[in-house]
Amino acid sequence: MSEERYNPGFLTDDEYRREQRRTREMVESLRTFRDPNLEANDKSKGQGADLDVISRLKGYLQEQKREIAYGKQELEGFEARVREVEESYALIECPHAQYFEEGEDVVIKCGESIIKGSISEVIGSSLYLKLKGQLKPNDEVEISDEEPTLPYDLQLNLIDDIEGGKISRYEAPIKFFTEEKPFHEISREVKLQDVKSVDGKFYLNDSQIEAVEKALSLKDSEFLLIIGPPGTGKTVVIKKIAYEFMKRGEKVLIASHTNIAIDNAIDGLPQDSALRVGVPRKMLNEKYLLNHRARESIRQQYNELKRKEEKLRDQRRKLLQSADNKPLFRDEIIKEIKEINRKISEIEKEKRDLLSEEQRRLIRETPIIGTTLIKSQLEPLKDVKFDMVIIDECSQASITLALLAMVKGKKWILVGDHKQLLPIFRNVDDDYVLEEFSVFNHLKRKYNNRAIWLTEFYRSNKQIIEFVKTCVYFGEKELKIDNECENQKLELKTRSDLPANVLDPERPIVLIQVEGEERKEGDSRYNDEEIKVCIELVSMVEKSGIKPEDVGIITPYRAQRNRLIDLRKRGIEVGTVDSFQGREKDIIIFSIAATEDPLGSRALSSVNKLNVALTRARKKLIVLANFKKFWNLSAEALRKEHKPRGLTDEEEDKAKKLLLMLLVYAEEKKGLYYWSEKRWLKR
Numbered sequence: 001m002s003e004e005r006y007n008p009g010f011l012t013d014d015e016y017r018r019e020q021r022r023t024r025e026m027v028e029s030l031r032t033f034r035d036p037n038l039e040a041n042d043k044s045k046g047q048g049a050d051l052d053v054i055s056r057l058k059g060y061l062q063e064q065k066r067e068i069a070y071g072k073q074e075l076e077g078f079e080a081r082v083r084e085v086e087e088s089y090a091l092i093e094c095p096h097a098q099y100f101e102e103g104e105d106v107v108i109k110c111g112e113s114i115i116k117g118s119i120s121e122v123i124g125s126s127l128y129l130k131l132k133g134q135l136k137p138n139d140e141v142e143i144s145d146e147e148p149t150l151p152y153d154l155q156l157n158l159i160d161d162i163e164g165g166k167i168s169r170y171e172a173p174i175k176f177f178t179e180e181k182p183f184h185e186i187s188r189e190v191k192l193q194d195v196k197s198v199d200g201k202f203y204l205n206d207s208q209i210e211a212v213e214k215a216l217s218l219k220d221s222e223f224l225l226i227i228g229p230p231g232t233g234k235t236v237v238i239k240k241i242a243y244e245f246m247k248r249g250e251k252v253l254i255a256s257h258t259n260i261a262i263d264n265a266i267d268g269l270p271q272d273s274a275l276r277v278g279v280p281r282k283m284l285n286e287k288y289l290l291n292h293r294a295r296e297s298i299r300q301q302y303n304e305l306k307r308k309e310e311k312l313r314d315q316r317r318k319l320l321q322s323a324d325n326k327p328l329f330r331d332e333i334i335k336e337i338k339e340i341n342r343k344i345s346e347i348e349k350e351k352r353d354l355l356s357e358e359q360r361r362l363i364r365e366t367p368i369i370g371t372t373l374i375k376s377q378l379e380p381l382k383d384v385k386f387d388m389v390i391i392d393e394c395s396q397a398s399i400t401l402a403l404l405a406m407v408k409g410k411k412w413i414l415v416g417d418h419k420q421l422l423p424i425f426r427n428v429d430d431d432y433v434l435e436e437f438s439v440f441n442h443l444k445r446k447y448n449n450r451a452i453w454l455t456e457f458y459r460s461n462k463q464i465i466e467f468v469k470t471c472v473y474f475g476e477k478e479l480k481i482d483n484e485c486e487n488q489k490l491e492l493k494t495r496s497d498l499p500a501n502v503l504d505p506e507r508p509i510v511l512i513q514v515e516g517e518e519r520k521e522g523d524s525r526y527n528d529e530e531i532k533v534c535i536e537l538v539s540m541v542e543k544s545g546i547k548p549e550d551v552g553i554i555t556p557y558r559a560q561r562n563r564l565i566d567l568r569k570r571g572i573e574v575g576t577v578d579s580f581q582g583r584e585k586d587i588i589i590f591s592i593a594a595t596e597d598p599l600g601s602r603a604l605s606s607v608n609k610l611n612v613a614l615t616r617a618r619k620k621l622i623v624l625a626n627f628k629k630f631w632n633l634s635a636e637a638l639r640k641e642h643k644p645r646g647l648t649d650e651e652e653d654k655a656k657k658l659l660l661m662l663l664v665y666a667e668e669k670k671g672l673y674y675w676s677e678k679r680w681l682k683r
Contacts (some may be wrong), residue, residue, distance in 0.1 A: 053436050054177060057400060058159045060437075063427045065152035077109065077144030079568075082135045083126065090117075090135050092127045094143060099279045100127060101291040103352040109142045110135060116147075120348065145279045151374050155400040158407075172221040173406040176443060177399055185449050186224060190216040198239045199268050207455040208237050214452060215241045215413050216248075218388075223412040225394075225444055225451035229473060230615035231459025231584075234415050238265045238390055241413060246273055246367040250387035254370040255405040261392040261582045266370040275362060277371040277381060290380075294358040301354060309347045316340045356380060373397060376405040384408065391415065393582055394440035395608075398423040402439035416440035419472055419611050421581045431606065456480045459584060460618050461488040461508035463669060471661050472611045490586065490619045493545030502537070502622060502673055503544055503587075511623045511666040512673045513681070518595045524559035527593040530624045531563050533675055537589055537622065538572055548572050552585035554613050556604055560593045577609045580616050588617035592625040610658055627663055627672075 080094035092108075100106065100119055106129065108115045115133030122128075127143070135141070161167045167174060175181055192213050195204050204212065211226050218224055228234035242252045242265070254265045259281040266276050271287040286292040295302055319333050319340070359380045363369060371381060373391070389409030391402055394416030401423075406412055418441045422434040435441050444451050455477060457465045462485040469479050489505040502510050516529025534553055541551055548571030555561050556577055564574045573585065590613050594604060604610070614621060666672055672681040 053442070054159060054162065054399065056433070057398060057437055058156060060425050060428055060433075061152050061155055061159075061400070064425055065149050065156070067426060068148045068152070077107070077142040080108075080127075080141050080143045082137055082139040082141060085135055085137055088131050089120065090129050090131055091123075092129060092135075092141065092143065093125060094127055095125055096279075097122055097125050097127050099289070100143075100145065101355070103348060103355070104145060105147075107144050107147050108133075108135070109144075110139050114148060146372075146374060151401065154374060154377050154404055155398070158400055158403060167407070173223070173403065173409075173412060176223065176447075177403075183222070183447055183450055186214045186452065187217045188213050192216070192244070197236055198243045204236070204240065205233075205456045207453060208233055208240070211237050211452055211454060212240050212244065216244055218411045218413075220410045223414065223443070223450060225440065225447070226413060226415045226454065227417060227444070227451055227477075228415060228454040229417055229419065229457070229479065230468065230611070231457045231465065232454035232479075233456070233458060234392065234454065235261075235264045237454065238392060238413075238415060239269055242274075242368050242388075242390060243269060245388050250367070251385075252368045253376060253386040253389045253405060253408060254368065254392070255373050255376050255389065256392040257373050257397045257401060258393055258582055259372060262370040262372065264582065265390075265392060266368075269368060273366065274368040274370065275366045277363070277369060278375045290359055290362060291355075293362055294355050297362070298354055298358050302351060305347055305351050305354070309344055309351075312340050312344050312347070316344075373401050373405045376408060381408075385410075387411070388413070391439075393420075395419075395438050396421045396423055396581060397439050398437045399439045399442060414440055414443065418444055420608055421578060421612055422606075422608055424578055453477045453479075456482055457485060458482045459488075460485060460615065461620070462486050463508045464615070464617055464621050467509070467662065467665050468611065468615055471658055471665075472607065488619050490544075490546070494543055501540075503540060503546075503620065505619070507669065507671050508617075508619065509621050509623075509662075509666050509669055510671045510673055511625070511627060511663060512675050513627050514624050514675050516595065516626055518593055521559040524557045525593050526557060526559040526563055527591070527595065530591045530593055531560070533624055534564055534589055534591055535567070538567055538570060541587065542570070546587065550586040551589070552580065552583065552587070552616060553589045553591065554580050554616065555591040555593055556609065556613075557593050560591055564591075577613045581612050584616055584618055586618050587620040587622065588613075590614070590621065590623045592623065595626045595629045604659065607658055614662070623662070623666075630659060630663060 078094055078096045080092045082090055083093050084091040094100075100122060102119050102122055104119045106117050106119060106127075108117060108129075108131075113133070115131055115135065117129040117131040117133075120128045120130050158167070162174060162178075188210065190213050192209055195209055196202065197204060211224075215224055215226075226234070226237065228237070238254060242254055245252045254262060256262050256265075259278065262276065262278075263280045263282045263284055266274050266288055267282070267284055269288075271285060274288060275290050275293065276284060276288045277290045280289070316337055319337050322333060356379070363380055363384060369381065369384070369386075375381060386409045388411055389405050390413045391397065391405060392415045394402065394414040395418055396416075402414070418438075422431065422441070423437050425434070425437075428434060428437075435445075457469070457479065459465075462481055465481050465485055469481070473479060489508070490503060492503060492505065502512060504510075512533065514527075514529050514533050516527045518525045518527050538548075538551065538553075542548065552573045552575070553564055553567065554575060554577055555564070558576060561574060561576050567574050573583070592604065663672075667681075670680065673679070674681050
C-alpha cells in the first residue's frame, strides 16, 4: 500500500506543525516540574506527619475491607470450573491444581459470591474441595489460596499494635515511618569478587555491581532503595544479592505483593538453597516448591496415609450408592458414613501434621525463602526471622503491607520504581495520597540519599526504551541503552506484504488509528471496534508463527478486558495495566478504548500507569486508539478544568502530554497506521 500524508484531527498544516513543536517542547518543561504538595511534605519534620499517614492509611484499609465483604474485589486466583457437587463437597477442574496442597484453605469466587473451602484431595488437574457454601456443576469460578480480607486484617492489626504500643514506634523498621532518623550516605565497604550473574551467563554492569556491593555493606537496622526502571535488571540484582548473603551464611526473605515477582526472583537460584512458599503464578521447577519438597521427604508415610484414606472414600461411595437402594437400612448406613467421615478427618489431620512438621524443618534449613508479603505473616513462616529482607515491586506496596515482611528482618532492601504503579485502593482516587502510602515512594522522598539507580536498559527494542527514557524519566538520571536493544526485533515466519503489515519488525512502535467510539459500563469503558482489531491482530500473530504466550493485551478498563477475555483460550494473556507490572511479552497490544475526552480519563491520567503499559513490550508495541480524538481535544484538554480529583494541573498535563508525545514520536518513526484502509500514514 502507498504511504501518504495524514493530518491527525483535521488540523491545518500550520496547526499541525505548531502542535508538533509545542509537544516536543513539553519534554523540557516537564524536567522542571516539582509537585508543590511534595514540597510542603518535605518541609514538615517530626514523627507526627508520618504517624498521620499511617492513621489515614488505617481509615482507607478499613473502608476497603468493608467493600471486599460485599464482593467488590477481584481475587488473584486461577480460573476453574465446577465438574461435580456432592453434598458439601465439589470436584473443581483447575489447570493449576498441582500448585495447591491437600488440607490447604482456599477461597472461591463465583459471580459476586465468596465461598470458603479446604482441599481434601488433588486429583490430576482437579481439586476435591470441602465447601462452606453452595456451588453448582459447570459454575465458572476463580480459586485462590488467599482470603480476600486477610491482607487488610493483618495490616490493621499491625497498625493497632503500633498505636497501642505493642510494637515500639522507635524500633526499626517502624522508626523509618515514625521519626526523622538521619541516615548517612550508603557505604560501599564490600568488594564483590564474582561479578557474574547467579547463572554465570553474563557479567553485571557497573550500576548492578554497585547495588550488590552496597547491599552487602548494609549494617543491621539499615536499608537500601534500588531504583530500577523497566528492563534494567532488577530481578538479576535481587538474585545476586540473595545468593551472596546466602554464601555468607545469612538467611534471606524475598517478598513481594505479587506472586509473579517472587517466582521470577526464585527461578534460577540453586534449587537446594531456595524455597517458594505459596502458590506460584508461573511454571517453576517443582524442586523450588515447599509443598513438593516436603511431600518428597515424607513420601512413604504420606502415601500410606493416602492409601488408607482412599480405601475409606471407596467405602463411603459404595454406602452412598446403597442408601438409595436400601431405604430400610438408611439410618444404619448414615451412621456408618459418619464414622467413615470421622476416620477420614483423622487421617487428613495426621497428613497435615506430618506435612507441616516437614515444612517447618525445610524452612529452618533453607537459606532463601520466597513468598508474598501477606504469607510472610502466616504459617509456616509466622515466627521465622531473617537476616535480610528483600522486597520487590515496592512502589505498589503500601507502608503497612511492606512492614508485614520488614518486621521479620534485621536489614532491608526495597527494589522498585517510583515511576511505576502505586498502591491500589478502590476507594482512593487521589494520586498524592497513593504516593504517600507507597513504601518505596515514601522512603525515597524522605531518605533520598539511601537510593541508588540501575542505569542500563536491556529488555526492549531501542525505539521503545528511547521514548520512555526521554519522556518519562526526564533526565532524572543518566540512563544508558545496551547495544543488544538494537537487535530486539520480531522474527516472522510469514513476511508477505511487510510494508503494509503492522507486525513489520522494522517498526517496533505502531499506533493504529481505529475509527471506533467508546461505550460506558458503570464507571468503566469499552470499544467494540478496538476489540475487533485486537482479535484480527491475534489472528495475524498466529499466522506469522509467533507463539501466543509471547503476546499480551493490556487495556486501562475492566469492561474492555472482560470482552477480550476469551482470547486467553488461545494462549494470549489479557489484563488491565494494574495486573501487568512485572510481566513482559515480545508483543504488547495496548487498547486505549476511550474516545470521549480520552486525555481527561482517570485511567489514562497517570504517568505511572502509562509507563507500565508502554514498557511491557520487548520487541513490538502496538497502541490502538482513535487518535483523531487526541488531536481534536489536545489543545482544549490541556486548558480544561476537568481533571480527576487529586491531580494538580501539572501532574495531569504530564500524562496527557505523554500520550501526545507518543503520537508525535510514532509519526517521526513512520509508525502511524490507518486500520480501516490498511495503509501507513505519513507527514
